[in-house]
Amino acid sequence: MILLMFSITLPKLLLGVGLVAGLLTGAVALINKGQKNWVMSYLQNFTGFLFVFSGFVKAADPLGTAYKLVQYFTEFETTFEGTWMSSIAPIFPKLSEFSSTISVGFVTFEIVLGLMLIIGAKKKLTSWLFFILVVVFTFLTGFTYLTGYVPEGANFFNFGNWAEYNANNMKVTDCGCFGDFLKLEPKISFFKDVFLLFPAIYFLFTFKDMHQLFTQKTRDILIVASTILLLIYCISNFKWDIPDIDFRPFNIGKDVKTQRTAELDAMSNVQIKSWILEHNTDGRKLELPNAQYMKEFQSYKTEWKVVDNIQTEPTVKKTKLSDFEVMDLDGEDVTEEFLSEEGYTLMIVAHELKYDSEMATMVIQDTTYLTDTIMVFELETKEETQQIVRSISSVVPSDQRYVKYNWDIDYIDKYKNVIRPLADQALSNGVKVKAVMGGADEDIVRSFKNVTGLDIEFYKADDILLKTIVRSNPGVVLWNNGKIIYKWHYKKVPTFDTMASQFIR
Known part of the structure; x- marks a missing residue:
């Protein structure tokens, strides 16, 4: 590459x-x-x-x-x-x-x-x-x-x-x-x-x-x-x-953690140069330097409204790296934890999980219990105690509606034949493996784990971001301390031993 x-x-x-x-x-x-x-x-x-x-x-x-x-x-x-x-x-x-x-x-x-x-x-x-x-x-x-x-x-x-x-x-x-x-x-x-x-x-x-x-x-x-x-x-x-x-910002060798921090710091330090005001009656626009507006803003409150401001350019140009954000399945931002992870991490990227969903019905046994109170006489203590017992009163079959996920067989085979063997080998060698999916929630991930057999941590991110990181679905990205070491198309993923000998020091 x-x-x-x-x-x-x-x-x-x-x-x-x-x-x-x-x-x-x-x-x-x-x-x-x-x-x-x-x-x-x-x-x-x-x-x-x-x-x-x-x-x-x-x-x-x-x-x-x-x-x-x-x-x-x-x-x-x-x-x-x-x-x-x-x-x-x-x-x-x-x-x-x-x-x-x-x-x-x-x-x-x-x-x-x-x-x-x-x-x-x-x-x-x-x-x-x-x-x-x-x-x-x-x-x-x-x-x-x-x-x-x-x-x-x-x-x-x-x-x-x-x-x-x-x-x-x-x-x-x-x-x-x-x-x-x-x-x-x-x-x-x-x-x-x-x-x-x-x-x-x-x-x-x-x-x-x-x-x-x-x-x-x-x-x-x-x-x-x-x-x-x-x-x-x-x-x-x-x-x-x-x-x-x-040509993308998430190229091999990019220190995402350091560059992202620099971009965010630069954006937080921009200064407002001037304010754009609009007259409430005739719509006239007026641009005032920040210092002047801060000094005289009381005189503009009744007849003018702020519609925009002009800021200084950040010292570090903003790229897609600034938009890098990873969340857990509950929606909590874990970006800093992800980028600060020490050592090597394999990131399994899927910008779109391929499946169809439909409402289905399954039959469950709706059991009704009968609760009763009985008196129990203890021979040794000659004491009488009260106990509550339950017995089955009836079992009635009932229909329950649920979302059924029909997974694309070819897509699932990519995980079974390529991703899961790699993940298992990596985990057994002490390398962390995390999957980041686009548009995933707990129910989808639960079903996905069941059909693929993947026993790893799952996260979610914006699908456009994931498309930018690697042009493959699924794709594999090797990280080390917030830096991208290498990335692969699923058809070019090597065995873990080959990967370790070339990229893991």
């Missing part, structure tokens, strides 16, 4: 893409002497390489894109439900069921389209495909950005209810354009895609000026071969193993 741990911004990325595009354009000049429109050639290379790069960082983690698509589908369903277009709302839950397949196809298409731009394959078709894809991107990022103007409880299409922009109104907080490699604010993503519309439109009208590399047969072979290899690569990064390149 490759870990990339450096900071990058969109301007730096675009600068890098621009430099690579310049080098590619120079190479085209050497290869294709007949090319005359160098603006076209540069735009081909710039947009092509941008698509190849943005697609590749998503291909390394296709489940991340799948989860992002589910967020979009969920928001679209909610949005369309409250309009005259409600008939299409049920489509989106269906699409969510195929989010992984859509993600793989989408990412592969993006990379192959970028390659087609660079080599000039099928010029007219490529121009139209690029235009359509950029329009789709612009729609998605534009929708995400504009939801910032839609207050809680209002529908996107009720334009009269739109209010001042507030980032907290957005249900999808980033577009996922570059996966977890680079998080962009929706506004920035939207303007990026608007910018890409210009070369997209330019290609439609001047596609004949596009440069072409190699012969048509070679270009066709490259496209077909790339498509096949990319499909295999994408599938391998979630079906057969976890992503080989990890």
Whole structure:
């Protein structure tokens, strides 16, 4: 697994893409002497390489894109439900069921389209495909950005209810354009895609000026071969193993305890710079420095109300590590205890337990007892004592309703064949084993333990958090004193002896 741990911004990325595009354009000049429109050639290379790069960082983690698509589908369903277009709302839950397949196809298409731009394959078709894809991107990022103007409880299409922009109104907080490699604010993503519309439109009208590399047969072979290899690569990064390149904050070697503490401390130390006030009558906004407001707030109490404040940036940037929270089955926060656990701990992660539930009926014997009092005479003491005795009066069968859990057999087999043997070996060697589940409660866990035979401690956490930690269900994470040592897809879990020899010191 490759870990990339450096900071990058969109301007730096675009600068890098621009430099690579310049080098590619120079190479085209050497290869294709007949090319005359160098603006076209540069735009081909710039947009092509941008698509190849943005697609590749998503291909390394296709489940991340799948989860992002589910967020979009969920928001679209909610949005369309409250309009005259409600008939299409049920489509989106269906699409969510195929989010992984859509993600793989989408990412592969993006990379192959970028390659087609660079080599000039099928010029007219490529121009139209690029235009359509950029329009789709612009729609998605534009929708995400504009939801910032839609207050809680209002529908996107009720334009009269739109209010001042507030980032907290957005249900999808980033577009996922570059996966977890680079998080962009929706506004920035939207303007990026608007910018890409210009070369997209330019290609439609001047596609004949596009440069072409190699012969048509070679270009066709490259496209077909790339498509096949990319499909295999994408599938391998979630079906057969976890992503080989990890851009997420819970990467191997991350000291979660130390970093999380630093982030939380930094957030608790932010200072309020100014206050945003709104006039009760005409809705005028006023921004006052904190010191001035604290000194004069009495004079604003009757006519103004506080609607927001502006704070300093935390000294340590907030990441998903700040959201790491583990609870016991009673809902008590045990995060600190979990991260402060000394020694090695195996964490079994399941963001979703796979089962169906139904109400069932079982017959119980409802027994009625008859209580009576008798006098007992003791021969030795010649004393008489009173005793209460019970006898069965009647036994009547009765129906009792209960929740029956029907577990997915293939899913349970993963635990019986892979997880339980590992857990048993770890426990016998003094390594703690804890399971952290998404959406679990005591009844579900009790049933789950019965069918799997797992005799370990169970906890619960947010399913999105667990998806971020490891892209496998179930997945295995080895911790040591609050630090992630390694993690595995359930299909790649080694024996405990192999694990111990490589990672447990």
